[in-house]
Amino acid sequence: MALDSQNIFLNIGLEIHIQLSTKTKAFSSAPVQYGNQANQNIRIVDVAIPGTLPIVNKEMMKQAIMFGKCVDAQVNQKITFARKHYFYPDLPKGYQITQDENPILVGGSINYELNGKTKQCMLHHAHLEEDAGKSLHGYKKGTSGIDLNRAGQPLLEIVTEPCLESIDDAIAFLKQLHSLVTYLGICDGNMQEGSFRCDVNISVKPSKDAPLGNRVEIKNMNSFKFIQRALQYEIERQVEQINDGQKVHQETRLYNEKKQSTESMRSKENANDYRYFSEPDIPTIWIDEQFIADAISRLPEIPEDRVARYEAAGMQPTDARIIAYQRPMADFADQLIDYGHEIKTIANWILGPISALANKAQIDFASLPISSNDIHDILTKLVNGALSSKMAKEVLEHIWNEQKSVDEIIEKYGLKQLDSEEEIAKIIQDILEKNPNQLAAYRSGKDKLFGYFVGQAMKATQGQANPGKLNKILKEMLSG
Template structure:
């Protein structure tokens, strides 16, 4: 946990908004898809024409309950929607339908890991609501435009207690929530597209105090890195104000990623009065035990469960199992490869080494990899059979396979002249050439400077253009020097 000050501690609560992966919107049949032309996923219901009535999307309830069960929440049996009134151009009805008094999921926790260890972050609630449209102020010179495609898209808002104390903890928490929503197929977790976004409520207090300080809210943080930086900056800003004797006022603030600083949007002297009222057009919906049990029975394997299974089933070290199980797509790729090979540790090494390196460099995920699991296994088998060295496979063969179209690993290795030299007579000739050119080093080796073996092997490897089998070469050089 970050120690911002010997005197003060930060107290942080997060609100994470996750767009649910439903086909249609929360209260009508309009598409909830992302990326279409503006105002193409709209209807009289989305636009709040007079006389239109909402109809609740059952799939959204299922996804909300799924998330609640995974977060150890209590599921509310009788639920209502309320009208949250505020005027904004991207809100066609003049109010937002949200769960105010009866959130679908109550309490619960999310386990996080930081450098300080593991702990449970307590949740206050998870509730459903509809998203607003999107106002755009840079499309036209003299006026703003609104895209209503997003209006009415179902959201869940995952609200923590004021239970976090640093930017690091907040980043770990949102990372864990993103893994959960992706594993559960509740939300795609794409923060850059706005389908997962976060508001942070921050205050500071003297260490040992119980009373919370004046709260500042930072809105619409759309990356985990920005979340951490925004919190760290805001906490230090508040501490500096306290130390100068200045008064912290309740504000809504934004974050500027270029300067990595927060800025004031508006000051809030009192809590917002949204004039909540029960929606008369939506009857209460009841969640039965049978409904909950059906969802519970269909829950996918979560990260910690998968990690333990990988350790038991594939004999992987805990470190490898944790990294693989943290990423659903990576774990799926590993298991698909494990169908074709029992070299589980080698598969893990490749996925966490060369494969991950290529993906990170390209800024892509494993599901965009052009090499199928069976093809990766074929590369690993060439290394295990001694036909291609690991170095050549990782540095030459694997990158070439990414570009190849239908060529097998063996064919490509032959085309690239990567097949290892295992002809002992040919290798002996190269060894003789190297040793005859380094008589002084040979003498030093025979006098006890055994570390020189690496020099001799390296020189022979150069002469073979990297094609010599390193194990066989090391054996032959050692034998030659022993004579």
């Protein structure tokens, strides 16, 4: 029976490389900086000068442990490094220092939201390694060059089990992981600069109980959009091969952004192809309890704990997860909670008008031109009736653009809600006197004219009347 790409079973496993936010490289004192002139951030270790020795960066180990604590992984107290051999121009040693038999983290899991449901992705392990350099093509006509600034930058490679069953699962999980590592401050998450990139392993099978098919790896994708498109293409390609009676070969492919297709890069290596052996220049490292405790002590409140706290206070689960996993946004929310504002109102404002302005300006919550104190002032005036909901949003926009105080904006633009029942009654009385025919028609049964009187009253008050009080007083006066 022919397979259908819309009705098949998938096994997707991910290998995510995150560049850790250390000041120096994994095994040398060279600085970690993006955008410098080619080959400026290097030391003799990075360019494989004979006789040089690597020195393990303790900070990268601590950042890995911080991540492990958050995903409930086991921290291996005995870790070793290995040499993984392959021969590319941007790998001057001819091997990469990585971890094989004794990675720093084993197991763990990450929860993520998909279509309103909480799902879980199991992690196989996470290991430390160094990054390779970068080939530069065409920097001079007909010439390629090598930039080793990136060579030796510390990476944490996070390897999942092949437990993701759809493209949507893979993207939702990756976004959750991206939020977590940026929340912890162990990675800047800049996908355009390669700080967060992903290899995808995928196989298709005709039924859930069928054995795993040959997996195809798609290398080095640094965009959620490209990952989604690459998976869509690859699924269709594998299904077509199976339906044509061909075998899906285990191989490594690259995603061609222009053609929106995957292309064969090489047959997929097995572990023995890399000729792993223990790194002779780095002895076995024993991580003591104090080192682990020091790393864990640097953790902020874990996002899942924040989610639980927000939900317990009455925030919707989806809102709680969105806010909790974005640290500047969560810190902003906590400041408003400390002011005593209602939790649902806080979520509505953060994910509503504030996020809308931030998205329009293409900035995150760490760079907002407003403070939580500004929002506190707005919400206080909204609760006590000094501002209507519409006015409050107008005040927010003016503060955003002009960086003035709430009171200054209200004074400048006259954005003050008319709350006096006596004044509202006088205005309504004047409107009724000027519209005797409409008043008579309303009292004879044409109830739809109520909207007409509301419109006249809002026009007379320039939209500043308290809507609740206006409707209440208008109903009483119209009834005679």
